[in-house]
Amino acid sequence: MERETGLTADIDRLLQAARARPATEKTPVLLMDKASIKARYEGFRACFGRARVYYAVKSNPHPAIITLLHGLGCDFEVSSLGELRRLLDMGIAPPRITVGNPVKAPELVRLAGSSGIDFTAFDSDAEIEKLVALAPGTRVGVRLNVPNDGSEWPLTKKFGVEADRAVELLVRAGQRGLVPEGIFFHVGSQCTLAGTWAKAIEKSWSVWQRAAERGVRLRQLNVGGGFPATYLRPVPSVAEIAAVIHQSVAAFFPPDVEISVSPGRGLVAEAGILAASVMARAARDSEQWLYLDVGVFNGLMEAVGGIKYRIIPSRGGPTRQWVLSGPTCDSFDVISNEVELPDLEVGDRVYFTSAGAYTTAYASEFDGFPIPEIRFLE
Numbered sequence: 179m180e181r182e183t184g185l186t187a188d189i190d191r192l193l194q195a196a197r198a199r200p201a202t203e204k205t206p207v208l209l210m211d212k213a214s215i216k217a218r219y220e221g222f223r224a225c226f227g228r229a230r231v232y233y234a235v236k237s238n239p240h241p242a243i244i245t246l247l248h249g250l251g252c253d254f255e256v257s258s259l260g261e262l263r264r265l266l267d268m269g270i271a272p273p274r275i276t277v278g279n280p281v282k283a284p285e286l287v288r289l290a291g292s293s294g295i296d297f298t299a300f301d302s303d304a305e306i307e308k309l310v311a312l313a314p315g316t317r318v319g320v321r322l323n324v325p326n327d328g329s330e331w332p333l334t335k336k337f338g339v340e341a342d343r344a345v346e347l348l349v350r351a352g353q354r355g356l357v358p359e360g361i362f363f364h365v366g367s368q369c370t371l372a373g374t375w376a377k378a379i380e381k382s383w384s385v386w387q388r389a390a391e392r393g394v395r396l397r398q399l400n401v402g403g404g405f406p407a408t409y410l411r412p413v414p415s416v417a418e419i420a421a422v423i424h425q426s427v428a429a430f431f432p433p434d435v436e437i438s439v440s441p442g443r444g445l446v447a448e449a450g451i452l453a454a455s456v457m458a459r460a461a462r463d464s465e466q467w468l469y470l471d472v473g474v475f476n477g478l479m480e481a482v483g484g485i486k487y488r489i490i491p492s493r494g495g496p497t498r499q500w501v502l503s504g505p506t507c508d509s510f511d512v513i514s515n516e517v518e519l520p521d522l523e524v525g526d527r528v529y530f531t532s533a534g535a536y537t538t539a540y541a542s543e544f545d546g547f548p549i550p551e552i553r554f555l556e
């Protein structure tokens with residue numbers, strides 16, 4: 179994992195705030211900045227005009243983040259019964275919630291249906307039958323498989339169908355008494371190519387048109403998440419991606435199409451910085467190993483799936499190559515096999531920037547190591 183200098187002004191501000199925390203603060207700790215989340219949300223709002231912005235709760239379900247976004251007028255996308263219950267318990271009105279998961283547990287379908295959340299994704303005959311049985315009359319959108327070019331966390335294969343099948347499923351949903359209303363797609367998380375949305379929108383249009391030819395008139399297009407965060411390299415901004423989306427939608431779709439977006443990472447990743455401590459170090463053959471109190475299991479799962487974090491040490495000096503490891507006794511718990519860092523000592527701090535999404539949300543207490551506490555910067 180390379181380490182580069184050059185942070186965005188916002189991330190640098192967070193780093194300074196993290197460094198100013200008392201040396202006695204217990205780690206690992208995920209420091210989140212509400213002002214930064216607010217600014218990101220307002221950025222989405224400004225770039226997407228009338229479109230609905232659904233926060234993908236899975237990326238960081240902390241109640242304070244949900245409360246903040248709710249107060250700002252953001253809507254929410256859930257995938258599970260647990261997420262839906264959390265929002266309903268917090269008093270969030272069902273019309274502000276959508277269920278983006280095309281493969282839902284029966285209990286989720288039941289609760290969504292009975293609480294009046296009636297727009298959801300699907301991509302199979304079995305899901306149609308589940309919806310017909312447990313939440314008849316639900317408005318649905320088919321999950322279309324689209325290219326994930328430029329995504330550092332692809333989401334292909336597991337969900338979504340090709341165009342021919344998408345049309346058939348929309349027709350079938352209508353025949354079974356559901357209300358086929360739209361299309362959902364996802365270009366893959368951390369998508370660094372704005373043109374991938376353009377390809378996905380063009381593909382959606384072919385489904386839209388062919389569904390219309392079969393008597394199914396659609397209204398909604400959900401262009402997913404995928405908005406990237408800055409880790410090591412610069413990425414296209416929300417404004418740049420939004421411009422591509424608007425241009426592509428205008429090129430194909432009627433002006434009354436209802437667009438929505440479901441960002442997770444793009445709203446909260448850059449608002450978080452993960453502070454960890456060096457727990458141990460060891461020389462093993464020719465390798466130098468550095469063990470942190472956070473690793474793959476208790477916060478940095480994405481490091482093994484393609485996300486390359488920027489790692490900033492608390493101490494300067496000449497660097498060398500380390501194997502950077504988490505604290506558990508599982509050999510899978512390696513954050514990076516090669517990272518350039520100074521000669522760190524036990525107790526030194528290490529900061530992972532853009533750590534606000536899919537870190538604590540993925541974490542387990544495997545081997546007794548705690549999940550980082552989330553604290554909010556003042």
Ligand SMILES: Cc1ncc(COP(=O)(O)O)c(C=O)c1O
Pocket residue numbers: 234237255278279333364366367368402403404405440441442443444
């Ligand atoms: C259905 C759905 N919507 C939204 C998201 C959020 O994506 P991202 O965090 O890339 O914005 C995901 C991520 O997995 C997803 O599966």
